[in-house]
Amino acid sequence: MAKRLGRRYFCQPADMLAEDLVGKLLCRKVDDEILRYRIMETECYYGEEDTACHASKGKTERTKILYEKGGTAYIYICYGMHFLFNVVTGREGHPEAVLIRGITGYNGPGKLTRIMKINKELNGEDMVNSDRLWIEDDGCRFPIRTDKRVGIDYATPEYRDILWRYIADDGEYRPAK
DNA sequence: AGATTGATAAGG
DNA sequence: CTTATCAATCTT
Numbered sequence: 650m651a652k653r654l655g656r657r658y659f660c661q662p663a664d665m666l667a668e669d670l671v672g673k674l675l676c677r678k679v680d681d682e683i684l685r686y687r688i689m690e691t692e693c694y695y696g697e698e699d700t701a702c703h704a705s706k707g708k709t710e711r712t713k714i715l716y717e718k719g720g721t722a723y724i725y726i727c728y729g730m731h732f733l734f735n736v737v738t739g740r741e742g743h744p745e746a747v748l749i750r751g752i753t754g755y756n757g758p759g760k761l762t763r764i765m766k767i768n769k770e771l772n773g774e775d776m777v778n779s780d781r782l783w784i785e786d787d788g789c790r791f792p793i794r795t796d797k798r799v800g801i802d803y804a805t806p807e808y809r810d811i812l813w814r815y816i817a818d819d820g821e822y823r824p825a826k
Numbered sequence: 827a828g829a830t831t832g833a834t835a836a837g838g
Numbered sequence: 839c840t841t842a843t844c845a846a847t848c849t850t
Contacts, residue, residue: 692845694845701845702845703845706835706836709834709835710834710835711833711834711835725833725834725845726831726832726833726834727833727844727845727846728830728831728832728833728844728846728847729830729831729832729833729844730830730831730832730846730847731831731846731847733845733846735845748845750845757846757847758845758846759846759847760846760847798845799845799846800844800845800846801845803843803844825846825847826846
């Protein structure tokens with residue numbers, strides 16, 4: 650039986666959640682229709698000290714969402730044309746989040762937001778209470794492999810090379826790139 | 827390898 | 839105000 654993830658869950662550290670969210674069901678309701686897709690790939694962004702994290706330059710109009718409580722949706726436009734979707738994690742006041750990079754059938758962070766109609770309207774949505782966007786656990790588990798994060802060459806070496814990308818390794822899923 | 831696309835953040 | 843940059847994707 651699938652159960653919805655609550656506040657306690659989202660308040661765990663981002664590196665733990667990034668790994669644990671692989672296999673969970675990302676749920677989106679639009680026009681009384683519920684879309685459910687399984688999360689197959691994530692990345693962890695952790696704190697102002699993580700030079701790949703948007704919050705590494707401190708709190709701004711855009712990044713203030715990262716400082717919200719765990720379970721908040723952080724959505725922003727990348728390269729002028731793609732929405733990228735993150736789940737804020739950890740304790741309120743500490744900027745950390747998990748980027749959802751892939752779901753079954755649609756690999757790539759900009760593709761899944763298009764398919765699931767996730768847009769900037771949902772930036773700041775509280776996924777613990779929302780009836781538009783939430784995550785469920787139906788008990789599904791995958792073996793996980795890790796890799797370096799994608800597209801963050803601007804980060805300092807110790808954070809550029811850290812293995813904070815988590816990929817479902819079920820022999821089926823093939824990540825983009 | 828190149829085009830696309832517009833928000834964001836920093837600088838004058 | 840201007841400008842460079844960007845957690846990507848598609849086409850050639």
